[in-house]
Amino acid sequence: MSQGAYPHPIQVPAYRLYLIGRLSAVLAQYAMMLVIGWQAYNIARETMSTAASAAQLGFIGLAQFLPLFLLTPLTGWVADHFDRRIVARWSLALQILCALVLGLATYEGWASLPLIFTLAAFLGTARAFNGPALTALAPNLVPREILPNAIAISSVAWQAGMIIGPALGGYVYAIQPAAAYGASALLYVAALLCMFLIGKVPQPEQDRTRHPVAQMLDGIAYVRRNRLVLAAITLDLFAVLLAGATALLPVYARDILHVGSAGLGHLAAAPAVGAGVTALWFSFRPIKSEVGLKMLVAVIIFGLATIAFGLSTWVWFSLGCLVILGSADMFSVYVRQSLIQLHTPDEMRGRVGSVSQLTISASNELGEAESGFLAALVGPMAAVVLGGIGAIAITLAWVRIFPELRLARTFDPPESAADRRPRENVR
Template structure:
């Protein structure tokens, strides 16, 4: 008598899926490594500009803006290509090889710091290479989750992904700041090891062949199709551009080295690299707390309106940080910045993934990633220019006001956003 095999139990959590666990660990290690590396790179660049090149505070702050531009240019130029690569090849291999490139950059920074060979041209060049690695990591890694997680678990997966991101964003800068106090090269050696582990986990995920037909279409046509898809879908266009313009105006993180070295003090002394690491971690603390709540109780109703409210909260706390002269109050304001941003990121990421068909998901993810990176890196450029004109405090406060203004404009310009009630998917996710 033959007994029929019982069907495999349907997972109730993304973490019950082995490939998702590998994906989560890879993402966590990567964020810890790169967030710490980038923060220390910015601090060293500002310090080298002030100490070795004799620049004023305004001139060195402008260099931080140029650093953001150096990371953004590769993203701007290569994003269409990265999206096509993510849709034409095994996304696991694309993400893993790109993480290996980031590992090489961390190793170069470790050696240059260890040997005292740092210079502004070298730091700018390695920042541009990091931007190149990120442009391929983003769409490939983001597109993996919908291929290994059932659609009904995607909101939970997005929240848990965000926990990996935000926990890494908390731990990375804080750990890097402490390691930097021991020796300036230690953060980069640590990042090198973590990125190696991240790549190992990504390569451990099962093969993910590209969607049928994507290898047969001409790459230029695929680029055009991806751009056209987002442009003609007002819902996706509103989601992508909201983040672009809100964070472009409201980004304060680029100027944190200025606050740490020359503005905020504790007991009469500048908070320095240790204080910078904690400041850079605080948005992640606020975001991680919100992500933890969302992983247990995901937002389910009136998602579009809540996304807009999250962006407005982000702008309000940005203003509070800019105007604060107390270090501990500044830390609290930065936590609020991260909390507001997390609400927006969770909702927007879930909506974009579930409202995009799989055969263009890599390209849409790359365009969304370009908007996020543009808002971050060009936001750093905007902050550097504004700081040169208004001072660091005025630049941050002005940016927070701008983020709130963008939210108000998008509320009326894209009614599709505020009218989004649930995360109901329009397309198959795998």
């Protein structure tokens, strides 16, 4: 199969199914994350103070993060040694079950904090297996010649779902709380159907002579050796971990901007607008030069927008800050995920993907915990501002610690770039 046969990844039927499935799953995942946080915060506010209720958002984040933290070596190994479609199917089925139980409990009025925490842990377990399997599956579906474009589109779909999902969850929850979980369940079902429709894919060759535990640790070892991959992964971990403004949107919607559940949907949608415009731009004008430096600038803009949002008490200005925040985040993730995927061999993508997912989850779910606990200590506005300052400080530190990131000119691995340079005439 040549690049001429498929000039664009979307023309590959299996990849098209994959893209629809992944987008559906990410939309459902992040819609539920917002709804779970909003519901837990409201239940807690019936009997607790604002500070104590904000801390519940931290516990929700921990409940989703701990299973992923404990299972990361196993989930990456599973994605590299078993059919990635089947791994994704089972994990999606578990997420459907969790969404249905939460929807039923909300509709019938027996939803409680212990139930929400328990199902949040099950969701974290399912995502621990789902993420590496889906991430590593994409490169198996398209020819090598169009793989960079396929990875970029997949990254854009993931980021778009991550930002649009909360907006979807917020709007549907405002109409009918139980329907928000029902919508997530339907999206998970769509993703599951796509995984069943994708035909058999080749499995990478693995060394069967080494102990599975040693193989599980290979992903961590590879990330440590490849400084560019290490820099990209850890920048996301620390910068977004600190700047967790979106984790406190329920607090801002209810107690600072006073816009209620409908306003929560607007706040959650604002980053989606910025991300959507940026994704549309990338679809026509992909980044081709100085990718590392541009990513670093995007993270600094992300931090500045977070600070501005944290200080704002005017809803329209807050929405504008969130639009910029979403655009900068999309830019950063597009570059980061493309670098990680293209600098990792296929037989390692599941394990490296699990390490990358751990840092993404740490920056999201653990970032929610950090933001919730810090908000309980110093107040939500101060917590957001300090997070934005921290993200900028981390980025500036990474410029010095990892010059490889700043010097990354293109997405190509060094050997690929060298292969494409004209050879000098040998005299």
